[in-house]
Amino acid sequence: MDRDDHAMSQAAAWEQQGEASGEAPVLSAQRVEKTYRNGTRALDEVRLDIGRGEFVSLLGPSGCGKSTLLKMFAGLEEPSHGHLRWWGGNLATVGTPERTLAMVFQEATLMPWATVEQNARLPLDLRHVPRAQADARVAAALKLVGLDKFHKVLPRELSGGMQMRASIARALATSPNLLLMDEPFGALDEFTRNKLDADLRDIWSQQDLTVVFVTHSIYEAVFLSSRVIVMAARPGRVIADVAIDAPGPRDEAFRISAPFMQYCKTLSDYLTLANQQGGGHEAQH
Numbered sequence: 001m002d003r004d005d006h007a008m009s010q011a012a013a014w015e016q017q018g019e020a021s022g023e024a025p026v027l028s029a030q031r032v033e034k035t036y037r038n039g040t041r042a043l044d045e046v047r048l049d050i051g052r053g054e055f056v057s058l059l060g061p062s063g064c065g066k067s068t069l070l071k072m073f074a075g076l077e078e079p080s081h082g083h084l085r086w087w088g089g090n091l092a093t094v095g096t097p098e099r100t101l102a103m104v105f106q107e108a109t110l111m112p113w114a115t116v117e118q119n120a121r122l123p124l125d126l127r128h129v130p131r132a133q134a135d136a137r138v139a140a141a142l143k144l145v146g147l148d149k150f151h152k153v154l155p156r157e158l159s160g161g162m163q164m165r166a167s168i169a170r171a172l173a174t175s176p177n178l179l180l181m182d183e184p185f186g187a188l189d190e191f192t193r194n195k196l197d198a199d200l201r202d203i204w205s206q207q208d209l210t211v212v213f214v215t216h217s218i219y220e221a222v223f224l225s226s227r228v229i230v231m232a233a234r235p236g237r238v239i240a241d242v243a244i245d246a247p248g249p250r251d252e253a254f255r256i257s258a259p260f261m262q263y264c265k266t267l268s269d270y271l272t273l274a275n276q277q278g279g280g281h282e283a284q285h
């Protein structure tokens with residue numbers, strides 16, 4: 001049995017198990033590899049399961065394949081080898097009830113001529129969601145991100161942080177079970193970023209939501225996550241899987257607490273390893 005066959009039979013077993021117990025991972029990457037047409041090996045044998053309700057950050061240096069992996073999770077890229085599973089099934093699983101995903105990109109990508117409300121409504125209009133239902137969902141999403149008083153405003157009248165809030169509202173309006181976020185706050189100043197991180201963490205804790213979040217920032221990863229996957233480049237691969245086991249509130253006090261600092265130190269050590277030529281062995285912490 002070659003490794004693709006092995007991954008296939010594992011996937012089939014999961015599918016059966018998942019259907020029997022309802023406990024298949026929300027996302028599963030099984031020996032996933034990606035080599036782009038120009039020969040770049042963006043990912044090498046990535047194995048990763050993400051369970052329901054986890055907040056997982058992908059952390060690593062530029063070029064380690066974070067965005068490539070996230071795009072695969074969104075169905076926007078296909079692996080060269082290996083398999084991806086969504087809720088124990090293939091891509092067709094996505095979009096069925098309780099199995100929906102939304103993606104938030106680094107840029108807010110709002111329609112400049114449309115109000116915040118119209119922007120947030122777009123995915124619902126595209127799906128022909130009935131008007132009253134769409135109104136309620138958009139209003140709830142704008143409230144969650146703190147933009148309920150800005151629904152009639154145009155994007156150019158908003159700060160960068162508020163534009164990103166509108167982009168998140170557009171994703172939340174679809175009531176996703178899985179939210180994929182590609183460095184959404186990377187372009188924001190630190191204060192705004194910290195505020196958005198805190199609000200995102202609150203939103204996640206109030207919903208039945210699984211989040212996969214790409215970041216370069218150790219502090220952001222520790223603050224937000226229940227688990228951090230550290231990746232290294234050339235080829236892109238997973239070198240560490242660190243649970244952030246800090247049960248108290250994630251607030252300003254957490255940012256200066258001893259456990260926070262300890263997790264930052266642990267991740268910093270792994271990133272040093274990731275940056276060393278050829279460094280890195282898969283590790284559990």
Ligand SMILES: Nc1ncnc2c1ncn2[C@@H]1O[C@H](COP(=O)(O)OP(=O)(O)OP(=O)(O)O)[C@@H](O)[C@H]1O
Pocket residue numbers: 036037038040041042060061062063064065066067068069236
């Ligand atoms: N469409 C593409 N064609 C060819 N190479 C690509 C393509 N997209 C990404 N790459 C390369 O694949 C590798 C991984 O890229 P990717 O964007 O996934 O990494 P990343 O960790 O998200 O990087 P960054 O943090 O800089 O966004 C890089 O070497 C990149 O140049």
